Amino acid sequence: MSSPRTSKKKRSPSTSNEEKKWNAGSVKDSELCRWRLLAKLLGILYWLKNQLYVHFSATYIYQRRSNKPSGGMAGVDAFNIARTGATLEELVPSQNMTDSQMDGTEIPQYKHDVGSVFKIGNYVSLPIKDIDTIASVIQTTGKAVMVWFYFNRDEWVDVPIIKYPDLNLNAGETSRHSVTAIDFTLYNGKKALIIEDSWGQFFGLNGQRVITEDFFQVRNWFAAYPINFAFDDQTQPQPEPQPSPGPGKPKHTFTKPLVFIPWDSAKNQPADLASHESQKTDVVALQNILKYEGRFPSNVSSTGYYGSVTAKAVYAFQVAHKVAPLSELDSLRGRRVGEKTIKVLNEIYSL
Known part of the structure; x- marks a missing residue:
């Protein structure tokens, strides 16, 4: 497990002005971050199975949000969309595109047909504010986890901090942002997650941030990860087990707590x-x-x-x-x- 960098990357004046990004409104309840994030999660999921990274299209996902043409969405909505499929970036570009450009992209039927192949079969919603569960999923599965946070803009620094303990999730000045948890570590002796932000490499610690347990326990409000693509999914729930034996039913006698x-x-x-x-x-x-x-x-x-x-x-x-x-x-x-x-x-x- 690699440790995060703890010193800021030197940034050029043209890309280092984080205040401009905030003033542009690109993060506050940003729907684009979660579409790009979901595309990345699917790419990691495919790589774990096939050792080949496939770039999935954020445009294809973004166009199918349930509340279109409005912005904003629920975290579960992203995974429900992925259950209907995700097409390839090569077929439907999304990189460096604005939300209006993505919304205006025409997608022929054959590209939809390709997308229908890449459906996720199931996903797991994780307990909120439980950093141990997130770390356990990353460790045992190798998969990234979608995590959502809310904060005021001056709290979202390289290692986010709590400056406003009474900040309300639904307040007008509150920013809501989804990111990818990719690793876990100790930071100054405390449990922490390493997250990859959707802003790019010139923000945070070379595109990453360190989320300490103190921040996570206060500001996390959604977490989930995809289990498998539908074409190789073996995670559909079995029928409720009955007391009588059945084929493949495990057997064991437990004697101690x-x-x-x-x-x-x-x-x-x-x-x-x-x-x-x-x-x-x-x-x-x-x-x-x-x-x-x-x-x-x-x-x-x-x-x-x-x-x-x-x-x-x-x-x-x-x-x-x-x-x-x-x-x-x-x-x-x-x-x-x-x-x-x-x-x-x-x-x-x-x-």
């Missing part, structure tokens, strides 16, 4: 190795069961590490099977498999 273990970014390993090793076999079985139920990404290996992705899947299992009152489940958010959950697991999956 399992617990969430934080990730030690400095050592790049579970923070409590002894606990991790003692429960690893059971957690592998648990992850296989959660995959069977469609609650854990099937393209992620069952490693036996009980991290944030597993915790989210456990929480979904506990809620679906009504393991305990919702108020009790909400207090742990899937970070423990206790006696009540073990009882349900064994009723369905015991050897």
Whole structure:
């Protein structure tokens, strides 16, 4: 894992005036940032599968926003559009184009037909303000994550800061911006994400910024990532499992509680190795069961590490099977498999 640069890049006068960009209104509730971001996420997704980076068209995505001709959109809308397809940049250019130019581009039917091939099959919405989950997804899948932030313009610096604690997400002066989380690290001893901004290499730290946990926990308001393209997607939810055995149904008997273990970014390993090793076999079985139920990404290996992705899947299992009152489940958010959950697991999956 590479560390971010911590010194500012020297910029030329013609490109370094960030204030001009703000005054032009290019960031405040900017819809273009998320279309370009989604095109990049799809490119990374294709590269992970085929080791070939394909440039997808932001124009094709942008033209199909649900609230056209108005600007602005919800984060989920971007992924819903991607589920209907994304065509290639070579066919429908978008680089260095304004929103009006993108809206005015004519797209022949055959280019739509190409786009229909590249549909994402499913995506995962992640808990907001949970930096551990974002880091876990990046680590275990290699995929980038779309994350949204809100801020006042003078807070969005190389390492964004909180200057206005009472800033309201929906206030007129508030800027809303989506970026790509591509890595995680420690910054001055604190957990942090490395994000790639859509403004280009002359802004931030060579086009990147460092989002500390302090900023993330206050200003994050959406996070999601695509799992797979539809043509190789194996993540569609399975039918709810029944107590009777079925083909391919995992079997395991659980005898002891399992617990969430934080990730030690400095050592790049579970923070409590002894606990991790003692429960690893059971957690592998648990992850296989959660995959069977469609609650854990099937393209992620069952490693036996009980991290944030597993915790989210456990929480979904506990809620679906009504393991305990919702108020009790909400207090742990899937970070423990206790006696009540073990009882349900064994009723369905015991050897």
